[in-house]
Every structure is written in structure tokens, then in C-alpha cells.
Amino acid sequence: MNWDKLHSVYFLGIGGIGMSAIARWFNHIGIPVSGYDKTPSPLTRKLEEEGMRITYEDTLETIPSAIRGDKEHVLIVWTPAIPKDSVQLNFFQQEGFDLKKRSEVLGMITATMYTVGVAGTHGKTTTSSMVAHMLKSAGKNIAAFLGGLTQNYESNLILHDEENEEQPIVVVEADEFDRSFLRLHPNVAVVTSVDADHLDIYGDAQELTRNFEQYIDLLPEDGVLFIQKNALQKLNRNDFGSLTLRQYGLGEGAVRAENIKAGIASFEFDYVSEEKILKGLILRVPGFHNVENALASVSIALHFGVSEEAIRKGLETFKGVKRRFEIKRQDEKGVFIDDYAHHPEEIRAFLKSVKAMYPEQKLTAVFQPHLYTRTRDFADGFSEALSLADEVILLDIYPARELPIDGVNAAMLLEKISAPQKSLHSKEDLLGYLDKQRPAVLVTLGAGDIDRLVEPINNLIAQWD
Structure with a gap:
């Protein structure tokens, strides 16, 4: 899509955590943003403070006149979380506006960037946020579209330095809801878990698993896949072609955590792989599951050449994600x-x-x-x-x-x-x-x-x- 032709973007469900990250991105590049959400929240108030106009009434009258009268230069971004009987959604559909799902727009934004996609029925928000922080704190030129508010940056969007000549890396939370992750273009992929969920969308666990396999198939021939050991066992395949495959888990796997010590405010563990052993890593976001998330994050940092010193610092300074432990x-x-x-x-x-x-x-x-x-x-x-x-x-x-x-x-x-x-x-x-x-x-x-x-x-x- 040629963003230059857009005069404004309107979001249906702008207060959603994934939607708001894209809204912030459009706002950052100078395209006016407005939208609708069902109820005010701390996040929508923050968006309003950043200059976005938001309505909380699902009526035609609350849609800005500049939106209603200029369908040629307006993009409507919507989420399937919006009810099908929404007055505004039906108006935009019936009047022939350019409507795109959040996942489509995210796929277009990231299509030209080297992408790390973090998928999984659990753990993807913390892992993607941890990866983004570790790379950014190590001086990498990164952007990130996240499914939660990181405590380090108090945002779900991290912007790369456009003046930096280094090719930007974009870290994206790859959401399986409504098959959204199938619109992404990952070069490196993480799969943290493949447990039955969203059966209202997929029908059964087998169909969910098949879609995770399709997500993995989006990787290029030289792609890299980091996958949690139980998730790998649930896939109906043993052949991953030319992909670089790395399995991780607590106590077992090509990449594993050993000597885990559970503390009140932090967990300590050793990162062990065939190529690297990092002893006594400190994670100040507690939880055995977060140790597992850290295994994937450290592996990706090593993949991008981050030093041991920077890995230790990035991991220990990661403050977590709002509402995740x-x-x-x-x-x-x-x-x-x-x-x-x-x-x-x-x-x-x-x-x-x-x-x-x-x-x-x-x-x-x-x-x-x-x-x-x-x-x-x-x-x-x-x-x-x-x-x-x-x-x-x-x-x-x-x-x-x-x-x-x-x-x-x-x-x-x-x-x-x-x-x-x-x-x-x-x-x-x-x-x-x-x-x-x-x-x-x-x-x-x-x-x-x-x-x-x-x-x-x-x-x-x-x-x-």
C-alpha cells in the first residue's frame, strides 16, 4: 500500500493492545489517526494524549466528517473483536471503504523489514518484549509491535532509528487469533507453545496445529526456527527442510535451562547449548515459564551476535510486561x-x-x-x-x-x-x-x-x- 495517498486512518477497536500499536505507528509517521472503542481505558486516554481522536459511541454521527466524506484517501483498520452488528463497521463495509484487518496492515508494514515473529498460544507477549529489549539494549536498530505494554518502554510500540544505516530488525508478536499470524513475513520465528485454544475460530486442536505449521512454512529457506520442546512434539511433521531448527526447554533440548533457582523477586539459571554456556543468568521477571521464554530470547540475541555481557545486562534489566507476572x-x-x-x-x-x-x-x-x-x-x-x-x-x-x-x-x-x-x-x-x-x-x-x-x-x- 502507498501510505502517501492516505489522508487519515480510522481504527475500529483502537483500544485493543495490538490495534493501538499500529495506530501509534501511523500517528508517528504523520498520518492523522482517529477511531472507535467500546469503553475508555488508560490506554485510550494515553492515545488521546498523543493526539488521536477517539469516540466511544458506535454511531454514524460520531465518525469524523473528514472520514465519512473521503473514502478514497481513508484506510479503515478493524479487528474481528468488533461485533458483526457494529453500526460503524457495517457503514464502512456497505459504503465501499478500504477496510483491512489489523493483521493485514501489520503484515504490510513489516513486509520490507527483517522480521522476528514470536508465536505461541502462551508466552508470546513476554518473549517478544524480552527479545526486543535485549536487542535494543545491545544497540541493535530495532522496531517492535507488541501485544502488551512493556515496563521498560511503557509502550507496545518501539520505533527504529530511521537515520541508522543498519538494516532494522522488527520484532512482531505473531497472534494466532483469527489466523492473523499467517499474514506476516518472518525470517526468524519462535513458537513458544501449541496448546488448544481459540476453538471458536479453529474448531479443534488439530486445525490449530495445522495453522502453526503453516506459520512455520512462511519462513524462507534460510530461515531460523526456535521452538519449545512440547510445541515441537505436537506438530505433525519431522521434516523442516533447510530451516535451522533449535529446540528449547527446561532441563532438556538442544537449548536448555539448568540449575534453576527460584527467588522471591528473580530467577537464576544456566543457559546451556552445544555452542554456548552462560552460567548464573539473572531474570527479574519470576516464573519457570519466563525462564523458558528467556531461553528463546537469549538464543535470538546470540543469533544476532549480541555479546555475553550485553545478554546478561539485557536480561537482568528486563522489567517485564504489564499484567504478565x-x-x-x-x-x-x-x-x-x-x-x-x-x-x-x-x-x-x-x-x-x-x-x-x-x-x-x-x-x-x-x-x-x-x-x-x-x-x-x-x-x-x-x-x-x-x-x-x-x-x-x-x-x-x-x-x-x-x-x-x-x-x-x-x-x-x-x-x-x-x-x-x-x-x-x-x-x-x-x-x-x-x-x-x-x-x-x-x-x-x-x-x-x-x-x-x-x-x-x-x-x-x-x-x-
């Missing part, structure tokens, strides 16, 4: 950690790590299920994973783009949860319950609007004696 509080009043986990495997990995960090203390988990279909499809898995906690508090399902399904609710998880304490609560009465219980180690989990409760909970804990 984000330690909100760790003091005499208690421990409070927030995480985006919304799949049984993510919950299991997260809770195991928290228990390893605080083995002698009661662990209370507040979980908000995300999507009716996901809750239905993985009900047993959710109940089993949540049972790792000593107390489980369930909130109502966050519907996102879905309509209710008869018989599917948070209560259906409760019966099979084997934690000593378990209960259902509304968002409205949660703070009152927590104030009475005053848990020693509290975690909040979910991909819905549970994030709106994080600061109120933290403020509540601050008042405890």
Missing part, C-alpha cells in the same frame, strides 16, 4: 501479583511459580473467566489448574465479543475445584470480601476487565494494618 506489592502488608493468564496451561504455570516463591504462605487466587466458549471448552482444565491455589475466588465470565451460552457460567468450574476454600463473588463485593480475609499472597488472573480492579485492590491492601 506483575508484582504489584511485596511488603509487610502482603504480596499481590497480577497476571493476564486466561488459559488452563497459563494458570497452571503461573500458580506453580508463585507457590515455589512463597511455599509456606497461603495462596489466594481471584480468577475471571474469559469468553463463554473458552470456559465451556476447557472447564475441567480450568478447575484442575486453579486447584493449585489454597483459595479460589471466581468472578463472572467476561463475555468480550460473545453472547451468553445457556448453562455456561463461572459456577460450572466451582464443583471440580479441589482447593480447600472456593467461592463465587461479583466484582462489586470482591473488595469487601478481601478486606475481611486479608490474604497473605493474593493473585488476580484473567484477560477481561479484571484489570480495572487491580489498583483498587492494591489501594485496599495499602490500608491494612
Whole structure:
């Protein structure tokens, strides 16, 4: 696409984490950006501060007149998270505007850049952010489109230096939702996991796996693939042609972590491969799963020639991603950690790590299920994973783009949860319950609007004696 012909870009769902990164990119190159989102959020407020015009009403009247009257020079970027009955979406479709999905636009932006694509049903946001930080801190000329707000840069977009003669490297979170990652052009690919998810899109786990194989097939003949050991086992193939294939995992694989030590604020481990051994690496984003993410990140840094000293510094200075094992509080009043986990495997990995960090203390988990279909499809898995906690508090399902399904609710998880304490609560009465219980180690989990409760909970804990 010739961006020069564009007078403006309008985003349907501009507050989405992936959408907002592209909106910021267009805003950076000087093309006016506006858009719609369902509700205001800290992120949309930040976009408005950066000069973007956002409406929160799905009506024709709230679309800027400059957009409605100039379809030849306007690009509409939309996400499948927008309901099909959206007034604005239907208007743009019926009037013949140039509509492109977020994934299409991201593919076009990155098509001419050397691309590191990080895919996986879990771990891709942290891994892509870690890769981007390690390369940038080592002085590489990088750009990054991420699926979360990095704590190091307080953004989901990192811009490369256009005056730098070194070919830029773009790090992209390759999202499997709606098959978005198949529109990318990776030169180096990471696959962190291939677990059943988004069955409302794929139908079954086999179809999801086939699409991950198609993603790998996007690599050129001289491409490089870093893949987690369990993910590799789930693929229906043994032949990867001329690709350079590197398997990684905890304790086994061509690239592995050994001598892992779980600390309260950090994990220490040795990076071991046939070519390189790096002892005593420090990762200040806790979690066994994050050690595994670090294996992929260190491997990519080595691939691009980053020195051992720069790798150690980049890893130790990585602050993580907002809502990914984000330690909100760790003091005499208690421990409070927030995480985006919304799949049984993510919950299991997260809770195991928290228990390893605080083995002698009661662990209370507040979980908000995300999507009716996901809750239905993985009900047993959710109940089993949540049972790792000593107390489980369930909130109502966050519907996102879905309509209710008869018989599917948070209560259906409760019966099979084997934690000593378990209960259902509304968002409205949660703070009152927590104030009475005053848990020693509290975690909040979910991909819905549970994030709106994080600061109120933290403020509540601050008042405890």
C-alpha cells in the first residue's frame, strides 16, 4: 500500500493492545489517526494524549466528517473483536471503504523489514518484549509491535532509528487469533507453545496445529526456527527442510535451562547449548515459564551476535510486561501479583511459580473467566489448574465479543475445584470480601476487565494494618 495517498486512518477497536500499536505507528509517521472503542481505558486516554481522536459511541454521527466524506484517501483498520452488528463497521463495509484487518496492515508494514515473529498460544507477549529489549539494549536498530505494554518502554510500540544505516530488525508478536499470524513475513520465528485454544475460530486442536505449521512454512529457506520442546512434539511433521531448527526447554533440548533457582523477586539459571554456556543468568521477571521464554530470547540475541555481557545486562534489566507476572506489592502488608493468564496451561504455570516463591504462605487466587466458549471448552482444565491455589475466588465470565451460552457460567468450574476454600463473588463485593480475609499472597488472573480492579485492590491492601 502507498501510505502517501492516505489522508487519515480510522481504527475500529483502537483500544485493543495490538490495534493501538499500529495506530501509534501511523500517528508517528504523520498520518492523522482517529477511531472507535467500546469503553475508555488508560490506554485510550494515553492515545488521546498523543493526539488521536477517539469516540466511544458506535454511531454514524460520531465518525469524523473528514472520514465519512473521503473514502478514497481513508484506510479503515478493524479487528474481528468488533461485533458483526457494529453500526460503524457495517457503514464502512456497505459504503465501499478500504477496510483491512489489523493483521493485514501489520503484515504490510513489516513486509520490507527483517522480521522476528514470536508465536505461541502462551508466552508470546513476554518473549517478544524480552527479545526486543535485549536487542535494543545491545544497540541493535530495532522496531517492535507488541501485544502488551512493556515496563521498560511503557509502550507496545518501539520505533527504529530511521537515520541508522543498519538494516532494522522488527520484532512482531505473531497472534494466532483469527489466523492473523499467517499474514506476516518472518525470517526468524519462535513458537513458544501449541496448546488448544481459540476453538471458536479453529474448531479443534488439530486445525490449530495445522495453522502453526503453516506459520512455520512462511519462513524462507534460510530461515531460523526456535521452538519449545512440547510445541515441537505436537506438530505433525519431522521434516523442516533447510530451516535451522533449535529446540528449547527446561532441563532438556538442544537449548536448555539448568540449575534453576527460584527467588522471591528473580530467577537464576544456566543457559546451556552445544555452542554456548552462560552460567548464573539473572531474570527479574519470576516464573519457570519466563525462564523458558528467556531461553528463546537469549538464543535470538546470540543469533544476532549480541555479546555475553550485553545478554546478561539485557536480561537482568528486563522489567517485564504489564499484567504478565506483575508484582504489584511485596511488603509487610502482603504480596499481590497480577497476571493476564486466561488459559488452563497459563494458570497452571503461573500458580506453580508463585507457590515455589512463597511455599509456606497461603495462596489466594481471584480468577475471571474469559469468553463463554473458552470456559465451556476447557472447564475441567480450568478447575484442575486453579486447584493449585489454597483459595479460589471466581468472578463472572467476561463475555468480550460473545453472547451468553445457556448453562455456561463461572459456577460450572466451582464443583471440580479441589482447593480447600472456593467461592463465587461479583466484582462489586470482591473488595469487601478481601478486606475481611486479608490474604497473605493474593493473585488476580484473567484477560477481561479484571484489570480495572487491580489498583483498587492494591489501594485496599495499602490500608491494612
